[in-house]
Amino acid sequence: MFSTFNFSGEGVGVELNADMRAITNPSFLIHHHYYHPSLASAVLRSLRHRLPVFSPSLIRVRAQSTSTSTSHAELDNVRTGRSGSLASPPTHLDVTQKIDVNPPKGTRDFPPEEMRLRNWLFQNFREVSQLFGFEEVDFPVLETEALFIRKAGEEIRDQLYCFEDRGNRRVALRPELTPSLARLVIQKGKSVSLPLKWFAIGQCWRYERMTRGRRREHYQWNMDIIGVPHVTAEAELISSVITFFKRIGITSSDVGFKVSSRKVLQEVLRRYSIPESLFGRVCVIIDKLEKIPIDDIKKELMSVELSEDAVEELLQILSVKSLTKLEEKLGSSVEALADLKQLFSLAEKYGYSDWIQFDASIVRGLAYYTGIVFEGFDREGKLRAICGGGRYDRLLSTFGGDDIPACGFGFAAKGKGTYARTQPQVQNIVCSLDQDLQGAASSVAARLREKGQSVDLVLENKPLKWVFKRAARVNAQRLIIVGSTEWQKGMVSVKILSSGEQYEIKFSELE
Amino acid sequence: MFSTFNFSGEGVGVELNADMRAITNPSFLIHHHYYHPSLASAVLRSLRHRLPVFSPSLIRVRAQSTSTSTSHAELDNVRTGRSGSLASPPTHLDVTQKIDVNPPKGTRDFPPEEMRLRNWLFQNFREVSQLFGFEEVDFPVLETEALFIRKAGEEIRDQLYCFEDRGNRRVALRPELTPSLARLVIQKGKSVSLPLKWFAIGQCWRYERMTRGRRREHYQWNMDIIGVPHVTAEAELISSVITFFKRIGITSSDVGFKVSSRKVLQEVLRRYSIPESLFGRVCVIIDKLEKIPIDDIKKELMSVELSEDAVEELLQILSVKSLTKLEEKLGSSVEALADLKQLFSLAEKYGYSDWIQFDASIVRGLAYYTGIVFEGFDREGKLRAICGGGRYDRLLSTFGGDDIPACGFGFAAKGKGTYARTQPQVQNIVCSLDQDLQGAASSVAARLREKGQSVDLVLENKPLKWVFKRAARVNAQRLIIVGSTEWQKGMVSVKILSSGEQYEIKFSELE
Structure with missing residues (x-):
């Protein structure tokens, strides 16, 4: 899982090679700095001590991967869970072309x-x-x-x-x-x-x-x-x-x-x-x-x-x-x-x-x-x-x-080159157990976001197995489940994904 | 001091007008989020309550300016303090042209x-x-x-x-x-x-x-x-x-x-x-x-x-x-x-x-x-x-x-348009009182930056009056002066610019 990152001076192409597990895990955290300021700055401080394991060869960073990693096969599996049903009759644009799916020569995408x-x-x-x-x-x-x-x-x-x-x-x-x-x-x-x-x-x-x-x-x-x-x-x-x-x-x-x-x-x-x-x-x-x-x-x-x-x-x-x-x-x-x-x-x-x-x-x-x-x-x-x-x-x-x-x-x-897969992250994943509760799940998501919590809202009625896989992929910290019995009592289920701890809480007390 | 900011949908040019004193003061603080995470996020939270005084006309934001503002005249004054002396004999490039100092039509700079x-x-x-x-x-x-x-x-x-x-x-x-x-x-x-x-x-x-x-x-x-x-x-x-x-x-x-x-x-x-x-x-x-x-x-x-x-x-x-x-x-x-x-x-x-x-x-x-x-x-x-x-x-x-x-x-x-002047900000301005102490001032700046403190280092020997004006322009919180007598004792002078409080501190204890 080595990756190349190419730093170059004017007119001179040069390369630094780096193990992206070292570079990109912190990267994610700094990226999420935006709503985790104190956490990220702590990480940044600790980084100065933890990260520097560069042994140039060109110049390589080696460090332990601390990320939970979802395997490729697993991700493909998840893929099959997507809905292929299109609600509408086909609406043609007036041109169909086969384009080159690669960016033009010498340019790049940033997935x-x-x-x-x-x-x-x-x-x-x-x-x-x-x-x-x-x-x-x-x-x-x-x-x-x-x-x-x-x-x-x-x-x-x-x-x-x-x-x-x-x-x-x-x-x-x-x-x-x-x-x-x-x-x-x-x-x-x-x-x-x-x-x-x-x-x-x-x-x-x-x-x-x-x-x-x-x-x-x-x-x-x-x-x-x-x-x-x-x-x-x-x-x-x-x-x-x-x-x-x-x-x-x-x-x-x-x-x-x-x-x-x-x-x-x-x-x-x-x-x-x-x-x-x-x-x-x-x-x-x-x-x-x-x-x-x-x-x-x-x-x-x-x-x-x-x-x-x-x-x-x-x-x-x-x-x-x-x-x-x-x-x-x-x-x-x-x-x-x-x-x-x-x-x-x-x-x-x-x-x-x-x-x-x-x-x-x-x-x-x-x-x-x-x-x-x-x-x-x-x-x-x-x-x-x-x-x-x-x-x-x-x-x-x-x-x-x-x-x-x-x-x-x-x-x-x-x-330049291919990077090791790095992890996205989100604080909550919210899903309803029932199509009719999709609106309730929206209310839950809206409330959490109001409190500054990031939410990946599941937008389709999916089996719980799918939801857990999604939660792992986006590195969610909590899973909030909106089920019919609980919702009638004004409650939702919360599962802390790192510990497995699970409890019910009033919607109005959710933060 | 009104400014135009133009938000536009696809193919449709539309405008929101906003008083930039309201928008851009928080802007600065969020900009400096990078090394002030907790401060900035507190500001952001308070912003949600303080800022919303939008009364559309197109849509205008009005709010009190809380910034200390340096007048234009003052800035021009400061300008004359710059050194015009060029140390080297002229070295001609082989072409001299008179270019248009404006960006090409339809484009813009971001000062x-x-x-x-x-x-x-x-x-x-x-x-x-x-x-x-x-x-x-x-x-x-x-x-x-x-x-x-x-x-x-x-x-x-x-x-x-x-x-x-x-x-x-x-x-x-x-x-x-x-x-x-x-x-x-x-x-x-x-x-x-x-x-x-x-x-x-x-x-x-x-x-x-x-x-x-x-x-x-x-x-x-x-x-x-x-x-x-x-x-x-x-x-x-x-x-x-x-x-x-x-x-x-x-x-x-x-x-x-x-x-x-x-x-x-x-x-x-x-x-x-x-x-x-x-x-x-x-x-x-x-x-x-x-x-x-x-x-x-x-x-x-x-x-x-x-x-x-x-x-x-x-x-x-x-x-x-x-x-x-x-x-x-x-x-x-x-x-x-x-x-x-x-x-x-x-x-x-x-x-x-x-x-x-x-x-x-x-x-x-x-x-x-x-x-x-x-x-x-x-x-x-x-x-x-x-x-x-x-x-x-x-x-x-x-x-x-x-x-x-x-x-x-x-x-x-x-x-689009001209914005009201907004304020930069830096935590420290560091200067030496003596050309020979420029290196000492560098040491002081390096130490503070090591501690995560931002520093505007004065790179020329300037009168204190100039330094105070510069400090006001960059909204420095502290002025650190490296003087000969103090430096011999391993000390520097610190002045808190908001309160005027002044004290000496050991270089080795400066944070």
Whole structure:
């Protein structure tokens, strides 16, 4: 019963494998947080101690399944109990077609068991963002194509899911959230007080050839700080991703962060008098370092006016893995060094030094970063990037706005594969023993819901055997039976399903 | 400070106006439910008593604003405190463009204050769905166009947001959720046990000429019951929408439900020997009754092979507003009557009789309904439909699947207009008095977050005056100041912002 959950950084497909019994049982409880607040938060607290049994392989969560599980055969059995009788004569729509029952290539459905996982994940994104004092925002999924067009050869540009709408406008399904954020920040102008700390959880699209079985849609969690020019902002962002990982049971022996600054690269380019206008493009090429052969990288770099010397120097610098060595190479006065030193010093104060390491080869694949860049990776080395982000102080001016210092990260959660069956849950299942008492059962359900109790009301006259199976499937805590003799006395039967305890109670006292 | 929130039924744009001070203050608290579970649920409970001061006009919510409000001028003031200094030399991307800072026509952004409202609304959708024992599902927003093509002249078909993708496939942004649901149900086949009780909250699109300022995207809440052939299912669905209305403070004197059955129409068509294949189209025409002149309706009906007699008889039946009268006209043996009588009887048991009324003119604008249909409307008569649904027992076979009895409703929540400023909230604001203590402030923030406390960390060295203004803006409960003298003793200063109480506490004892 293993399941794959695919977390992916920008443009890079990576996977975390997890035993969903571990992840999704709590998921259910957090999902039901809505009407069980104290219970769920207790579970969440205990989770921090119980869950973290991640042993990466890719990264697997192992834990005991504590759920009562209904077997597949049993469920099929239950199925035959459904009524097939249709009360009405057939009413034809005027077209009958045989459709493909699968969602379109590269997209997916979320049936209940996978929706519980998604909700659990998003809930964690939200809780962490709010712990850090961030406010949630969202943008249209359909934006004008121009918002995403940059000329730096980014993979994200090549894979833009763009088209012409019925009014002949060029539009695109957003491939990322940052340009929309920039647009909104410019639009808000002076009406907002800085710094802004915003987060968003949104669906994004890429149009890829489907050869690698990658999806064309995924969900992304973004956090951005607008208006802080200091590395304190990057340190805060990295802290929040790490807080998220800890919360879902991932430790610093599973995941790490590689950190660098684009100013390192900028310094090298400056020394070789490479025009700044080429900077974005050079970064995008370098981001492919572990994806395509080194000779191709060299060729591409040389094709954008870099001399062979410059390329060699660049590649040497990119192989540096310590700040001391970087200082030797570039001298102590470069800005990049001061930023990076401060970041590592702050990491110590936050208490996440064991999660981060300097690596000059990190540049990120998006053209707009200007300073610190970072990437999450798995320690086993099988995944290239889990999430990533950095500083983009010059983004707003590329859209014609005034620049405001800014940084952010994206964390792409791609659900993929089959999950272990997880359990729904409901507090009560209510049924009548007699067709004529269906209305009475409705009254009972209405009363319980009024009291804040969730109820699965049996809507057909079914044998008790069926009802017990249904109760097991939905994990009901109590079964309330409305029988004729009791109802005449204003009573109903209650059965506590965990203990088997059974009693009668006045309808008017039922809570 | 009034705001418009636009709830819309399928194909029908309608509006509820609400004073957002009433709606959005609770909204914030529910939003922060995530880490304040007990507080938020207490608020939610008290809300049920406090909020309902809706006096429709369209429908307005009035209530006292309990929020502390920061004036606009003050906020602008704070703005000037931001650092404009950019640490790095400019790094140009290779394109600079002047983009439109507004979202594309017909779409919208959700800045924090509107996102809080949306989250509050969705939270209510979820809580109600779960009270009724429904499980959440979702589907791709991009489906193959074929899934939505029906030939009954529906408005929804004409407004399909469809296009050709880069692989020359015809696709569409979903205009509704029901066809995707049907696809998933067919796909799941016998692997699921019936009945299914599923809900979804999803974004939907329509491509309309923008003359009426209507949006091209909106969010829809759907609940569906798959596998129950009885009216008990429709009664349960109507109960859940009404539970939602009550929860947000709307009463039966604000909103009502008109209920009918398509079997009424079917009976009339049968008597005039009209072929069943025309049924869907006739329903779609009749749904326009209050939207276009009656003569146009007659012309359209006659153009689909109805005689003048049949049209007159049809229009007469459609004007019937009581079940007694319907029985007089059609006789007591018609199936429609038995269904409707049972529904009204169940409504009594649920306790929502005062919300519903029979109205033969209700048919709904989608071709696929086969039995009971219902529409929410506002009692002032300004809105045509707030939400709607019904039974669609024959939908699955139109896609080539085996039919399963099913019914559902859609509730479209269209956000629109400007909302009153609502308040964010955070438990702590943490700042250092000294640049060198920024790391110490990070430690303090990390400790508090570890304890589950939300923290807005001040990331720059700012004067205390600025910090107090920020604290007011984010509604912080405590201000934690890290000063040099105290920190050397391992202490920090705490100020409770509501009372002004101030004390020092050991860092290691801070919770």
